[in-house]
Amino acid sequence: MNRKIIYNEENSLLQLGDLAVKNNWKKLFFVTGKKSFESTGAKKKILDQFLEDQVIFFNDFEVNPKLNDVYKGIDIFSASKADVIVSIGGGTAIDMAKLIDSLVCIDGNPEDYATGKLKISRVAVPHVAVPTTSGSGSEATHFAVVYVDGSKYSMASDLLLPSYVILDPNLTLSLPPYITAYTAMDALCQAMESFWSVGSTEESSGYSLKAIQLVLENIKEAVNSPNINNRKALQEAGNLGGKAINLTKTTAAHALSYFLTSEFNLPHGHSVGLMFGWVFSQNSMITDSTCNDPRGRDFVFSRLKELADFFKAESLENFPAVFYKLMEEIGLKVDAVNLDHDTVGRLFKSVNIERLGNNPVQVDLTDINGFIDFFEK
Template sequence: MSQKEIIGKGTIAKLKEILSERKLNNIFLVTGKSSYEKSGAKDAIEPILSDYKVTHFYDFEVNPKVKDIEKGMEIFKKNNCDFVIAIGGGSVMDIAKSINILASNEGNPTEYIKNQKNIENKGKVLVAVPTTSGSGSEATRSTVVYIDKTKYSLDHEFIIPDYTIVDSQLTMNLPKHITASAGMDALSQAIESYWCIDSTEESKDYARKAIKLIMGNLIDAVDNPTRESREAMAEASFLAGKAINISRTTACHAIAYPITSYFGVPHGHAVALTLAQMLVYNSKVTEKDILDKRGINYVHETLKEIAGLIGADDIQDANKRITSLMEEIGLKTRLSEIGVKTDEDIEIIIKNGFNPQRVNNNPRLLTEETLRNEILDEIK
């Protein structure tokens, strides 16, 4: 599905034109509980929405649960909504996209989430307006849903938002810790997309641009935010989202989900925890464990390019630079520092961190044994 992209400071005002063009009246507005006002989005769009019927949905948890989606679907259908606006971070985007697509397909939502039924109908027109710079969900055809602490993905071309408005002005008031975690999510997406076995020249071009923007602007965006650094990070997040929309993410994301579910670590931080070590792990690929059909030389060259993009001389230097970046923006880099302290804790991650689709996208085969010994033990 094609998506109309509207990018730049002040572009939230373009929402008025979209509504006028579409001639729809009954809006389902999905926002965060506090970010909607703190980001400035409320002041920006309430005058635009004053002539429309608006159903405002914000009563849901971070990291969308199926119960929240079912609650939103009931409200969506009851009010006969014909247009969706999602304004917020990754959880807002995911829950809006999930409600929109599932409300348009008959049957139990869980059957679609667990891939027991196929999506057949497109949802209503959806406009995605991110207020963080990290999830990239405004650019993707997938959503994340949790059922009993297990992460599932809805994935279909009908899910991608019809419009995305990337207005950096809405990220100016982001707290440091959210800027840091979201920024590392975007960096992880871009790097994972770059080394993914399903990468293309197009996805690598998006990822390459995203990595350069993040490495040049994340520290400033966290410690001394300027309009320029916020604009760069907003663009980088969108580009990283476009990259993973083509290639998908890989092992770091798979491992991250139980770290978030069981230990309460924000998603972007959880993903970044294994990023540096996964780079080293992938660099040791052999003929016996390579998953990328393009061959060992291709993988080695790709990882060397990633090192260069983050300003490193080699893989070990890249590992240190990623770790140092996390420390500089205030993120813990050791599992013991975020509550993963026992062998039992490690086993929780291993048991629940093996999404076959994501792990098998990695250029080097990752097994439970190698995850334990070569990744998690190295960052305890």
């Protein structure tokens, strides 16, 4: 079930029909974005390949999966007797499909599984993931984000890894510039955080380096003059970033970003980018006593240096300025939110301390004024 097979070429969503025949899938349950399902051209591609009574569509959920929405999906999926789940959308649709597929077959209280108290032991049917953005990489991870009573959890199990992934770059051709920019920024930061993370391995670093290169080579062009080639490159980068964090998880920039998204409704990739520059500056101040990575301070330095070189930054100190310049150039405003003393205090308190252990350096979450000064410079 977990052997992941990837389709990665133009219009590869049109291969779903053959895949269904091969696997004898008679009824397909689609978890999709709302507007994006139609605007990306995905809906037409589905209706061209399947009869109306073969398909059931579910899109009645908010951005960032909530457990109550998962229950709605489970009811419709159970009644449908579908033999496969196909998610077509951004990270939310893909995570929603993972949650439905796994939580439909548990005994007991779903909250215990969503919050990580209990582990799932199986999923109901195969899951085909079809991303229509190029950022979250959720199609390549064994995690599913889920909100329970307003708190964010990440369910983790190898069983959540989709069985098939269809990367169809044509689905991303119509993405507006801002969404292109912040989803690519998510992919970039995921790859870079994975690269400097305490959990990085040779394999994860390989995925990271390729993803970083692909984003940097294509991001400006994809925002300003998209074409099938730069879309394909970014989609691949998103997938590689997902593969990297699937092995390592993310670090401090992601941990800090969630507050900005919930407090200011700032899209995930934009929030992560904002925090990334500051976390880089924190990481570059590493000492032996603040180093979290058993490979030592010099190892972390060499990783930071490698990242700075990608951006042609003259020094580690100069990196945040170069990085934020790129953000501005692709339309991600660095002053998008008002970071006053009270807000930063709450931001620091919001951070999941456990996640910070994967950051190469112990981040100082007491110096509120230092944080504000950094962004005012």
